Amino acid sequence: MTANTVITTSITTRPIALLTDFGLTDPYVGQLRATLNRLAPGSALLDISHQVEPFGTAQASFFLAASAPHFPPGTVFMCVVDPGVGSARRILGARLGDQPDAQTFLAPDSGLLGLMLDTPGLPKAHIFDLSDAAARYASSATFHGRDIFAPLAARLADNEPLEAMGPELVAASIVSRPWAAPERVEGGVLAHVLHVDRFGNCVLSVRDGNVFPAPVTGLSQGPRERVRIRQVRAYADLAPGEVGLLIGSQGFLEIAANMASAAHQLTLRSGDPVRLLFNEA
Numbered sequence: 403m404t405a406n407t408v409i410t411t412s413i414t415t416r417p418i419a420l421l422t423d424f425g426l427t428d429p430y431v432g433q434l435r436a437t438l439n440r441l442a443p444g445s446a447l448l449d450i451s452h453q454v455e456p457f458g459t460a461q462a463s464f465f466l467a468a469s470a471p472h473f474p475p476g477t478v479f480m481c482v483v484d485p486g487v488g489s490a491r492r493i494l495g496a497r498l499g500d501q502p503d504a505q506t507f508l509a510p511d512s513g514l515l516g517l518m519l520d521t522p523g524l525p526k527a528h529i530f531d532l533s534d535a536a537a538r539y540a541s542s543a544t545f546h547g548r549d550i551f552a553p554l555a556a557r558l559a560d561n562e563p564l565e566a567m568g569p570e571l572v573a574a575s576i577v578s579r580p581w582a583a584p585e586r587v588e589g590g591v592l593a594h595v596l597h598v599d600r601f602g603n604c605v606l607s608v609r610d611g612n613v614f615p616a617p618v619t620g621l622s623q624g625p626r627e628r629v630r631i632r633q634v635r636a637y638a639d640l641a642p643g644e645v646g647l648l649i650g651s652q653g654f655l656e657i658a659a660n661m662a663s664a665a666h667q668l669t670l671r672s673g674d675p676v677r678l679l680f681n682e683a
Contacts, residue, residue: 415444416506416559419473421466421481422547423454433548434482441556448473457485459512460581461672464596464605466507467517468652475503480555482547484510493532493550494576495564499525506558508532508551513579517596520582522611529576532568581673584608590622590679595672596654602663604670608655608678616680618647621657623676629668631657643667647678 418438424430431452438447450469454462462483470479484491492511496519497504504525509515519527532554541549557567581594584607591614593606622628633647640646640660645667650656657664657676665671 414561415442416476416478416561417446417448417474418442418555418559419448419450419469419477419479420452421450421454421462421469421479421483422452423456423458423462423483424452424547426452430545430547433545434552437548437552438556441553442559445478445556445559448477450479454483455672457483458672459483459485459514460579460594460607461597463514463517463579463582464652464654466514467521468654470505470507470518473505475501475505477505478555478558479505479507479509480547480551481507481509481514482551483514484512484546486510486512487546488543492576493536493546493554494571495530495532495554495558495567497528497530497564500528501525506564508555508558511577513577513582515576516578516582517607519573522609527573528564529571529573530564530568531571532564535567581607584612587677589681590618590677592675592677593655595657595670595674595676598665598670598672602659602665602667603650604657604665604668604676605650605652606655606657606676606678610649610653610655612655614678614680618678619681620679621647621676622679623668623670623674628679637661 451465494509494511496507536550539550539553585592593608595604596607597605620628621631631647637660642660643662645659645664
């Protein structure tokens with residue numbers, strides 16, 4: 403070996419990250435992981451969550467967008483929150499950029515990939531329709547996670563390129579959802595609750611870096627409901643039980659209360675619309 407020899411390395415087996423709404427009571431996660439161990443025995447299996455609310459596409463989309471930056475390069479993300487399981491909905495594969503160690507995402511065409519694909523600063527995403535590749539597998543009509551997504555994920559973990567698995571799509575052709583981005587409305591911004599965590603903090607569809615024309619001073623859940631609110635840096639900047647607005651650790655705006663549940667106080671749930679007001683008029 404000379405001093406000028408260039409050593410190149412490639413990913414031989416990619417880790418697979420799992421995001422589902424299967425829960426941990428039934429045998430579904432166990433069967434999924436067993437199938438992946440059989441089909442991709444060299445892949446590390448990493449869990450984002452299996453406790454997404456049933457059919458909770460918005461929550462799953464948030465979990466994915468917030469979590470993907472913390473996973474290793476080359477990770478294959480297998481996202482099975484699939485209200486349309488067994489239907490003619492498409493199965494998508496997406497790759498961020500063209501690097502050999504680019505992260506790859508597998509999900510139903512339900513809007514689940516929306517927040518992740520719209521993350522500022524990411525490389526251009528290449529999106530592919532894997533429906534024909536999926537149709538080659540014999541499967542039940544109700545458990546495509548085990549019968550279809552797992553074999554596709556194993557192929558991606560073995561470095562099969564998305565280009566060989568299906569045609570590339572125009573990004574604008576995939577399903578988008580109204581909860582995926584805030585909307586300017588008169589006097590404020592209309593956002594949606596993506597997730598309520600175990601502390602009662604309500605994560606909104608507003609990212610860190612969104613610039614408002616004026617400080618947020620209130621919120622509204624209906625035409626006559628207005629709550630005074632102030633933006634703070636940390637939970638402790640609020641009085642005990644006081645509701646406020648801050649940027650959380652996941653990079654999204656949160657409605658939170660100091661040592662109390664903002665969701666309980668405001669009767670908020672995942673999916674609810676919330677109007678952030680720039681004044682209290």
